Amino acid sequence: MSVIKVPEADAAGWRCAACDEPLVMRPVELEYLDSLFNVELPACPRCHHVLIPEALALGKMHQVEQLLEDK
Amino acid sequence: MDQKELRAWEARCVQDETPRCTAACPLHVDVRTFCGLMAQRRFDKAWQTLAKVLPLPSVLARLCDAPCKAECVRKDAGGPIETGALERYCAQVAAPALPPKPLPSRRKTVAVFGGDLCGLCAAWELARRGFSVSLYCGVPGGSLLNLPESVLPQGALERELENLDKLGVDLKRDTDLTMALLDSLAESRDALFVDGDAWPAGFDNFGQPDELTLGTRRSGIFASPAGQPSPVLRAAAARRAANSVERFVQGVSMTTSRQLEGAYPSRLFTSLDNVDAAAPVCGDLCPDENAALAEARRCLQCECMECVKVCEYLKHYKQYPKVYARQIYNNASIVMGTRQANTMINSCMLCGLCEVVCPEDFSMAELCLEARRSMVERGKMPPSAHEFALRDMAFANSDACALARHAPAAESSDYLFFPGCQLTASDPDGVQAAYADLCARLGRVGLMLRCCGAPAHWAGRQAMADQSLSTLKEEWKHLSSPRIIAACPTCLNTLRQWLPEAEIVSHWSVLRAMGLPEGARSDGMVLAVGDPCAVRHDRAIREDVRTLLDRLGVDMVEPELTGELAQCCGFGGLLAEANPELGRLVAQRRADELAEDFVTYCAMCRDRIARTGKRAMHLYDLIYPGGAEPGSRPAPGYSDRRENRTRLREKLLRTLWKTDQSGAEPHEAVQVVFTDEAARLMEERRILRSDVQKVLHYGARAGAQFGHDETGRHLASWRPSTVTYWVEYEQQGEGVLVHRAWCHRMRIKGGRA
Numbered sequence: 085m086s087v088i089k090v091p092e093a094d095a096a097g098w099r100c101a102a103c104d105e106p107l108v109m110r111p112v113e114l115e116y117l118d119s120l121f122n123v124e125l126p127a128c129p130r131c132h133h134v135l136i137p138e139a140l141a142l143g144k145m146h147q148v149e150q151l152l153e154d155k
Numbered sequence: 156m157d158q159k160e161l162r163a164w165e166a167r168c169v170q171d172e173t174p175r176c177t178a179a180c181p182l183h184v185d186v187r188t189f190c191g192l193m194a195q196r197r198f199d200k201a202w203q204t205l206a207k208v209l210p211l212p213s214v215l216a217r218l219c220d221a222p223c224k225a226e227c228v229r230k231d232a233g234g235p236i237e238t239g240a241l242e243r244y245c246a247q248v249a250a251p252a253l254p255p256k257p258l259p260s261r262r263k264t265v266a267v268f269g270g271d272l273c274g275l276c277a278a279w280e281l282a283r284r285g286f287s288v289s290l291y292c293g294v295p296g297g298s299l300l301n302l303p304e305s306v307l308p309q310g311a312l313e314r315e316l317e318n319l320d321k322l323g324v325d326l327k328r329d330t331d332l333t334m335a336l337l338d339s340l341a342e343s344r345d346a347l348f349v350d351g352d353a354w355p356a357g358f359d360n361f362g363q364p365d366e367l368t369l370g371t372r373r374s375g376i377f378a379s380p381a382g383q384p385s386p387v388l389r390a391a392a393a394r395r396a397a398n399s400v401e402r403f404v405q406g407v408s409m410t411t412s413r414q415l416e417g418a419y420p421s422r423l424f425t426s427l428d429n430v431d432a433a434a435p436v437c438g439d440l441c442p443d444e445n446a447a448l449a450e451a452r453r454c455l456q457c458e459c460m461e462c463v464k465v466c467e468y469l470k471h472y473k474q475y476p477k478v479y480a481r482q483i484y485n486n487a488s489i490v491m492g493t494r495q496a497n498t499m500i501n502s503c504m505l506c507g508l509c510e511v512v513c514p515e516d517f518s519m520a521e522l523c524l525e526a527r528r529s530m531v532e533r534g535k536m537p538p539s540a541h542e543f544a545l546r547d548m549a550f551a552n553s554d555a556c557a558l559a560r561h562a563p564a565a566e567s568s569d570y571l572f573f574p575g576c577q578l579t580a581s582d583p584d585g586v587q588a589a590y591a592d593l594c595a596r597l598g599r600v601g602l603m604l605r606c607c608g609a610p611a612h613w614a615g616r617q618a619m620a621d622q623s624l625s626t627l628k629e630e631w632k633h634l635s636s637p638r639i640i641a642a643c644p645t646c647l648n649t650l651r652q653w654l655p656e657a658e659i660v661s662h663w664s665v666l667r668a669m670g671l672p673e674g675a676r677s678d679g680m681v682l683a684v685g686d687p688c689a690v691r692h693d694r695a696i697r698e699d700v701r702t703l704l705d706r707l708g709v710d711m712v713e714p715e716l717t718g719e720l721a722q723c724c725g726f727g728g729l730l731a732e733a734n735p736e737l738g739r740l741v742a743q744r745r746a747d748e749l750a751e752d753f754v755t756y757c758a759m760c761r762d763r764i765a766r767t768g769k770r771a772m773h774l775y776d777l778i779y780p781g782g783a784e785p786g787s788r789p790a791p792g793y794s795d796r797r798e799n800r801t802r803l804r805e806k807l808l809r810t811l812w813k814t815d816q817s818g819a820e821p822h823e824a825v826q827v828v829f830t831d832e833a834a835r836l837m838e839e840r841r842i843l844r845s846d847v848q849k850v851l852h853y854g855a856r857a858g859a860q861f862g863h864d865e866t867g868r869h870l871a872s873w874r875p876s877t878v879t880y881w882v883e884y885e886q887q888g889e890g891v892l893v894h895r896a897w898c899h900r901m902r903i904k905g906g907r908a
Contacts, residue, residue: 098861098870107861113904117538120904134903135861135870136881141899149900153537154494 087111088123092140100128107135114145117152156525161484164522167515168477169422174457176223176238178421181391184208186223186238190454193241193447202249205242210279210390211315212252214272214299216242217307218386222418228425228457233432236454240437244447246311254318258285263404265289266340269332269353271297272386273379275319276393277348282322284401289325291332291340297352334358341376346400351379351392368409369396375403391417424514425457462509462517465716467741468730469509469519472499476509476517483526494535500526501540502737505613505728506688511719523728527615538877539900541614543841544732547797551576551606552623554818556800558604559630562594563811568601568637572662573650575643576606577726578758578775580796582788583803585775586642589662590807592672592779593640597665601634603627604804607646608653613729624653631657640665642775644689644696644757645727663699663756666778670706675778676785677708682772683749684711685764686721687757694718700756700774707777714748722748726759735839743767752786762790794837794844822852826890833893842880842896849873850882851891868894874902 099106107126112134114121127134136145156164176186185204192201206212219239227235263286267278270292278290294300296312319326330336334357341347349358349371361371364378369392371378377399379392395416402409433453441447462476463469472479479499486496503523510518530536550556556576561568572593574586593600605627611620631639631654639654641647642662650659666672684704690696697718704711716722722745725731731738745760746753746767753771755761764771765788776785791799808814825848829837837847854860854873861870872881879902883895 097863097865099864101860101862101869112906114901115904116901132906133860134906136872136879136899136903138881138883138895138897141881141897145899145901149539150537151493153539154497155492 086122088121090123090140090144092143093123093125093137094139095126095135095137098126098135100131100133102133103128103130105130110134116149117155119152121148156484156487156529161480164480164517165477167513167517168459168475168480169424169515170459170475171477172423172459173421174423175226175228175421175425176236176457178423179223179226179418181222181387181417182208182394184223186236187454187456189245190236190238190241190451191456193245193451194454196444196448198245198249202245203252205245206252207255210276210393211272211312211318213246213311213314214307215276215386215390216246217311218272218302219243220385220387222385222387226421228427229433229453229455232427232430232455233434233453235435237435237437237439237441237450240439240441241447241451243439244437244441244444248444251314254279254321255283257283257322260287261285261404263287263345264343265346265348265400266291266344267348267350268337268340268355269297269350270295270326271350271352271389272299273383273389273393274348274350274353275315276390277350277379277396278319278324279315279322280394280397281348281400282319282324284397286400287325288323289327289344290319291327291330291336292353293329293332295326295328341373345375345404347376348393348396348400349376349378351381351383351389354378354381367413368399368402370399370403370409377403422515423457424459424461425455426459426461430455459514461512461514462519465508465512465720465722466519467744468502468504468737471502471737471740476513476519476522479519480522483522487526487529497530497535497537497540498734500530501537501728501733502730503728504688504723504725504730504741506721506723507691508688508716508720508722511691520728524613524615527613528617529615531615536615540733541610541616541729542877544610544729545614545616545619547793548576548606548608548610548623550797551580551604551800552626556604556797556804558602558804558807559634560812561601561634562599563813565599565601567599568634569599570597571601571603571631571634571637571639573603573607573639573641573643573646575641575646575758576604576800577645577762577796578643578773579604579803580799581758581762581791582773582775583799583806584781585773585779586803587807588779588781589642589775593662593665596669596672600640601637602807603630603634603639604800605630607643607649609645609649610729612649613727620653628654644687644693645759647693647696648689661696661699663696663703663774667699667702671703671778674780675707676780677706679708679710681710681712681751682754683751684713684717685745685748685753685755685760685771686717687755687760688721688723688727689757691719691721703774703778704754709754709777712749712751716748724757724760724763726763731763738763739767746771765790792834792838793841797843797845822848825851827851827884827893828887828890829893833895837896840896840898842898846875846880846898847882847893847896849875850880851884854880854882879903 108129109124110127112125174187189204209215219242221239224235265286267274267290278288282288334355361373369377377396436446436449482496486494505520608620608623638658725738725741742763746764746769756774761773770786772785850873855871870883878898880898884891884893
């Protein structure tokens with residue numbers, strides 16, 4: 085499965101609070117209604133905790149959710 | 156829905172039916188389009204509309220005796236459209252049209268006997284169908300030549316004779332039309348048509364032509380009846396004969412499926428409401444262009460659209476129920492691909508207004524509710540469409556809000572007050588005052604706080620609605636089945652339908668009978684009465700409410716759509732959940748009905764109208780007024796609605812039943828305030844205060860998740876069940892100031908969000 089890159093995934097300035105690490109882009113699996121996507125998202129390089137920025141949640145992610153709901 | 160059911164639905168919507176004029180015209184001229192083009196001064200295009208259908212258009216347009224006038228809907232609003240005059244004007248000013256292109260040759264020969272109007276028309280109709288036509292006549296045109304110049308100007312007939320020639324008709328002029336010739340033509344041709352005005356002596360022996368087929372006793376010979384005065388009917392006979400010849404040479408049935416050949420009745424309904432009477436501008440002729448334009452503009456451009464006119468939802472999707480039925484059917488039939496109509500199906504308010512105004516009682520509510528149930532059954536209902544509303548319903552029925560008790564210190568109940576979860580959410584103080592009033596004046600009145608189950612019903616989740624109702628029923632029985640006093644019109648409908656064994660009255664009927672309580676306002680306001688859509692079929696309640704308003708000294712103004720025609724506010728059918736933007740338009744449309752302040756007796760109508768910025772009040776604001784000025788009470792947001800329910804229950808338990816049952820959840824201890832922007836975003840995104848508190852309590856506690864280098868803000872997330880919430884906040888002493896909040900349904904596999 086190829087990794088999708090989305091411009092809305094920018095999370096500049098945020099760092100993982102627990103590990104005190106700046107976030108890096110990592111491939112992450114997103115799942116909704118039996119569909120799986122491999123997306124490059126900002127995450128902590130140590131604990132792998134992922135951040136979903138507002139622009140992504142309300143933009144592309146919402147669009148895909150709607151699309152899958154109408155499938 | 157199967158194909159048969161779809162067709163039954165489609166057949167009930169008359170919008171696509173033929174206009175009455177076209178159906179009444181035996182030649183089926185598209186009079187509506189013709190008048191529309193004439194009104195736009197597009198005379199050449201209008202002429203093409205005529206020439207497409209009329210044989211010998213230059214002649215027939217001038218002679219048309221307009222049988223359509225008898226069926227013209229305009230006849231009851233000033234007088235029918237003078238179509239004949241418009242046709243004559245058009246013939247005079249429009250550029251001539253080319254004759255139609257004939258179909259490929261059928262290699263069949265037909266003789267036309269007689270060249271008066273009917274014979275010429277028959278030759279035209281047969282030639283364009285690809286027959287090889289010979290027309291036998293003395294002087295072509297026959298009696299038409301006797302018409303004065305003012306009726307048939309020089310050149311009109313000649314032009315059409317030239318066109319007949321272009322169509323390939325072999326014109327045999329100066330022929331002696333004898334029986335001997337007829338016999339020989341009958342022998343030598345595949346079929347023969349005899350013009351009624353040219354019957355030779357002895358032709359009567361073949362008998363009168365059959366009404367349906369125009370066939371005579373002799374096979375292959377067709378004739379028009381003699382002595383038909385109407386030019387249009389003569390042309391129609393020619394077309395009927397041509398159709399018969401076509402069937403005859405093909406050897407198919409001469410009689411089946413010919414009902415729509417001549418004039419037929421149309422089911423198209425066109426309302427004359429809001430149509431001003433306007434008398435014809437032209438008589439037999441239009442004197443000038445202005446008269447022709449004015450006459451054409453009198454055409455109503457007939458269509459039904461009764462439901463679309465009154466419903467913002469039906470208007471929004473730009474079609475009408477017949478098309479929607481097909482879209483809904485197609486939506487359900489999709490195996491792979493996107494279901495385009497899901498949102499449309501979930502946007503119907505299920506309010507039943509369309510059914511009331513439809514001449515054929517088409518119910519979009521029935522269609523859409525059935526579609527929703529089917530989507531739920533097949534697992535195809537988009538989860539996001541109704542989930543928030545169903546969670547709200549579950550919350551209203553949870554221990555935090557629900558209550559079912561006899562009156563304080565009473566062992567039984569004569570009545571049970573059922574205010575409904577939305578009134579409780581909107582105006583808890585009003586509900587408390589109403590309950591106190593009922594207890595004071597009626598004695599043993601129990602109280603039930605919960606949801607009636609309408610949201611689950613609207614969402615197509617009947618099992619969930621049944622479950623909710625069965626709990627309600629158990630509790631009602633546990634209270635010894637007292638008479639129910641319902642204050643919400645939707646609850647009233649739902650309970651009456653699903654709990655038929657209960658005796659249910661509206662709070663308004665009770666108040667009408669026992670009189671207004673002390674303290675009710677009576678300061679002579681002028682108010683627009685907004686009936687909720689749920690009382691559409693309940694005249695008694697509407698009258699009770701008006702009686703109460705009258706006693707309150709309210710000067711009532713009625714909107715155009717009132718009573719049985721009441722519009723929904725956009726809450727009905729969960730429109731506002733499935734399609735918030737359209738929900739807003741619907742509420743705005745209702746708010747814009749009248750300039751006066753609005754009064755209603757449905758909490759959702761009141762809150763949704765108030766949200767548009769219009770001053771709106773609930774009847775409780777007048778009957779059980781609190782401190783605030785009634786029209787200015789804010790419409791609480793989603794979080795406040797929940798809190799109002801919870802607090803009301805706690806308050807009543809504490810003050811009336813003297814029990815303290817406030818069992819706060821741990822996350823409720825999180826102290827949180829919101830920036831205005833955050834509060835706005837949360838309302839728009841259906842994020843509750845409690846959702847934020849859960850993120851801060853559970854999510855942040857599991858490890859403050861992210862920090863921002865520059866702003867110093869924190870970011871945390873939590874996924875209670877199907878939605879992940881994110882909260883961007885800043886610590887402020889013991890509490891938290893929330894700057895932004897967002898959510899998504901997609902899940903990070905293996906992650907916390």
